[in-house]
Amino acid sequence: MINRKILARVAGVGAAATVAMGLFSTGAANADTFVPLPGGEIVKTLSDGTVVTVRLVGESANINPSLGSTPVHRNAWVSGSAQVELSGTGADSGGRIFPGYTVGCQVNIAGGGTSGGVDGGVAWEDGSPSIGASGGGDLSLGPGQAQSFYILDLEQADDFGSETHKKRNVFSGSNGSVTWADSTIGLSGCGGYAQARAFVSVEVETESVVTWITLYGQPFSIG
Structure with a gap:
């Protein structure tokens, strides 16, 4: 769910399997802190010789730990x-x-990859987190939980003309990208420390290989 603006730029081709992890979180952020x-x-x-490069660039977060004026509310605007x-x-x-993004309440979200993952509520399948939040970036989490x-949230018509919503950007050729700015993460119900981290999953299908690769950003505190 994108609250302000998303720019999708399409050009070319796309992706493979495995993960990169950021293992260190930033320090706790205060109100209206730019990180x-x-x-x-x-x-x-890939096994057929295809080389896939995935990058996460221009990443930042602007954090307000208590938009709801209570200790259990956090809000962050994320870009990348x-x-x-x-x-x-x-x-x-x-x-x-x-x-x-993955968001956790009093849980270590620094794990990830085909052999690891987030403790406390996020299942990992083929190196990618299974998505447990249906409300986009508006989450309610208790201690030890993560989603x-x-x-x-791209709207398009299906084969019968009905509206559908897609969570991915399709590209053709040798490269593609998606850019987001000031997308909101709203967290409620978390009385302890909270963290978030970005991820980018890419699916690629060549003539002989179908694969999935996920790149993880560095965890950061949201209060």
Whole structure:
């Protein structure tokens, strides 16, 4: 769910399997605190020779720990850009980009990957968090709980003309990207410390390989 603006830029091809992890969180943020974040990059070579590069750039968060004027409310406006580049054998395969965030209340969300994950409420499938939040970035979490959500909500008509909502950006060719600005994470019910982190999942299908790769951003405190 995007509260202000999303820019989707499409060009080319898309993605593979595995994960990159940010293992260190930033310090606790105070009211209206701007937090620059380092983003990240992961490069994966598929079995057919396709090389997939996934980047998270321009990442930041502007944090207000108590928008609801109580200790259990937090609010953050997050921005960033997910960029995918394909080269090698399947460089014209295209792909799908799924950007999102994981939010946790009094739980370590620094894990991730095909052999790890978030403790306390987020299931991980094929190296990607299963999405447990239906309300976009408006979450209610108790201690020890965590949820993930996709930030995209793209409206389009299905084959019968009915409205559908997609959580991914499809691109063709050798590269594609999705940029978001001031997307809101609203958290209620958390009486302890809270953290969030970005992730970018990319799905790519070449003539011989179907794969999924997820890049994780650095965890940051939201109060």
